[in-house]
Amino acid sequence: MKSYCKTVFKLFFVGLLTMVMSNTTLADYPDRAITLLTAFGPGGGSDVSHRIVEKYAKNFMTQPLAIIYKPGAGGEFGWTELANAKPDGYFIGGIDLPHIALQPIVRKKGQPGYQTEDLIPVAGLVIDPGMVMVHKDSQFKTLDDLIRQAKKNPGTVTAATSGKFTGDHLFLMDFEAKTGAKFAQVPYSGGGKSIAALMGKQVDCYFGSANSFLRMESGRSLGVSTEGRYELTPDIKTLKEQGVNVVFMKRRGIAAPKGIPAEKIKYLQDIFAKMAQLKEYQNAKRKVGLSPDFMTSAQFADYIKNEQDRAAKMLKSLGFSK
């Protein structure tokens, strides 16, 4: 019994010590590498984006970023891991929108997983607007051609997306709602496969992002979903110019688990803010087909809230959520 008490005491002491140690002041932060979680596999769009951050954030950090991959379930596995991580500022992760707003809404009841509110935004980094693409030999020369066909024969024009309930899907739904056209969605698993499908003329069109278009051989863009002309594709008309009022984009940024001290968020946000000013960083992002668009923690939080409302409204109107 005595030794049992001793053990309990020891454990208590160790616990106390860890609490004291983990409560170190900001002055010491960071005293070791900061883990940056990627919720997708190596080589994907998120990975490339994070590697560029890793490369250029180095200039402003005393400690390196260490990238880890937690792929699975379209990002849900990794983001849940992020939400449950210790909020000590040593574990942050890349988040994608509208994914993190969408997934908790469409998640089946009783299925565990993160909530959008569990991820505290640190900084918004890049945008990637939606784009309607066809093969360059396609019979659809203009956006009107495509809409007309999809209206005349609803459900016969096949449209690739990078999966059900992804940003692409939301973009397609929005497009359908605004134009009254009806496509047959072909949800490939990921952007890479969708690009391959369009290039191989397996599908009639692809509702993806400008990033995919910039990576693609022999594609033709019928419109980009930005407010004004998109900086990376200045020759391509916006959907709005062509009378379709769809403004949609994916946004990537960094988030931390709920409970992270405000000063640590501020510290990290300032580092990313400085990095975002770098010309080399901006060009590297543009070169991989992403447009740098920095947002502070507060701006990013507002943006996420808006996206959440928008996704909820759209899914509700289409009967996909309660």
Next chain:
Amino acid sequence: MGFDPGFVFSQLINPMTLLLMSFGAIFGIIMGAIPGLTGTLGIALLLPFTFGLDPTSGLLMLGAVYCGSEYGGSIPAILINTPGTNAALCTTFDGHPMAKKGMAQEALNTALIVSIVGGFFGMITLVFLSVPLAKISMKFGAPEEFWLAIFALTIISGLSSGNVIKGVISGFFGLILGCVGMDPVTGVPRFTFGTLQLMGGVNIIPTLIGLFAIPQALILLCGKGQSSVAQFNPKKGVFIGTVIQILKRWKVLIQSCVVGLIVGIMPGAGGNIATFIAYSEAKRFSKKPEEYGTGIYEGVIAPEACNNSVVGGSQIPLLTLGIPGSPPAAVLLGALMVHGLQPGFKLFSQNGNIVFTYMIGLFVANLLILLYGSVLVRMFVRVLQVPRKFIIAAIICLAIAGSYAIRTAPIDVFNMMVFGIVGYFLIKFGFGVAPMALGLILGKMTEEGFKLSLLIGQAKGGVVAYFFSRPASIVLICLTVASLIYSFYQEHRKGKKTNEN
């Protein structure tokens, strides 16, 4: 296709480039040789180190890791019957029996030499036929993905040693496991029991580590007799002898290279199933198929030549179209992009120097692997001298570390252990683990190909026509039917033979 031969040459004889490639090659071999640590992870780990390098030498270092890891996977497959990479699964079928017969050195040298030949074959096609082959690869859509998977499923009968029914049951079980997780097309979770961990499905790599490594450790544990895994009897002149043996079997070698290339260029098909196809085709065309699995050269030549020719094949759609043909190629795509190189036909004209230095550099990387490999083989083969108890401990440690390393998730270790026990009983009762592994690998591919084809077929108003009328599909359907008829014929002939005896 503009490039300056002088530039390419000067880059390749640059001592720094050679040093980096040597490092990449050795690192790749080691990553490949440790179960669970794959080429994909190896490339991802080294990627940040290339930031400070010029794109050419950085990419060559990563390319060398890829080539090295495909060879490295065969080492534990041969020595301890535990594949180091998925692509080396089939190498265990004959590689380890060879080691048991006291021919470990021959098996390791065979794997090394044919890996280089396969690598060369892939690179030559990459240099000369990239553009036309890339265009062909685009003809490969959802229905072809489905038919290829069905074709690969017919291989199960050839994989099951002895009882075909048991093999089919094991394969079927694998397919069911492939259904766990989100439906690839509708996103509905299935068999997840309300857990998040199963949302993404049964994780393939830890499952395969479990299926192959743990039963091996348990079998060694239960076995009596000799104190080491197999006999160690170093001989002189094995290398030359092996070369002669391989040359005698040039048909298997070339055939397997071609299979690797074709499957490698298909976007999304992945190199995992290429080796299965190469092995079973080698067996099918053999005059003595019953010898396969007993430890013959052909059984090592087929998968090893194939998995290295996948390296070249999978980079064809990668460099020309920006679509990776295998998981490591996907990481290379990321590497290209981080270095500001946009894959595509334009890459060849705009950055011709870099691309051609890279492609020709991969030849050099293969030569380096041959050089270091032949030295390392002498070291690795000494594993056989290690007492069995240490090998058992090492296998289990590596299996745990390897499955944890994939995404540092404890659930993957649990997953590995569960399938380790399942695998042990499968082997014990004669079901075999290989058909189950193939079923699991093919599950998602079959389902996705089928459902996406249905969606497209419905939209186009003819599901049946869509499945059966595309030229590439017709070829695959014919192959499937031929494969099935042949398996039945084979069974029939075997039955007759046993009756006569």
